[in-house]
Amino acid sequence: MNNNLKKRIHSMYLRDCFMAWSDIILIWLAIGFVLISILNIVDDPIVRTVLIVSSALLVLFNTASVGSMTKHYAEDKDFIYGLDIKHLDENRAAKK
Known part of the structure; x- marks a missing residue:
């Protein structure tokens, strides 16, 4: 595998990891916001615990x-992203 392909694979992998963990941070924030907002309304301790x-x-x-x-x-990033890059390159070549 050539060096350019490895760089592209690593770049795609890092971008996917960044987006996935960014989504997790947003989920934590959203759930926390909703939970705090709802806990101000709910008085029953059992419902609050649930x-x-x-x-x-x-x-x-x-x-x-x-x-x-x-x-x-x-x-498995070489297989996963290598296949994606192959298809992306084929689609770009077909458009030309």
Whole structure:
């Protein structure tokens, strides 16, 4: 594999990781905002506990899934992104 292709693969991988982790940060912020807003309205302690636990599980599972996804992408990035780059290059050549 030539050096240019490795650079392109690494660039695509880093961009995908950045976007995935940015989305996780946004999910944490959105869930936190909604949870704080709703907790001001809800008076029942059982409902408050359920809301807190379910929100924590939601962000925990989303964070774990993105961590797993980025780990998998790192292991197979040559195959995953190499195929994408091949198709992108073929599409660019076909448009010319």
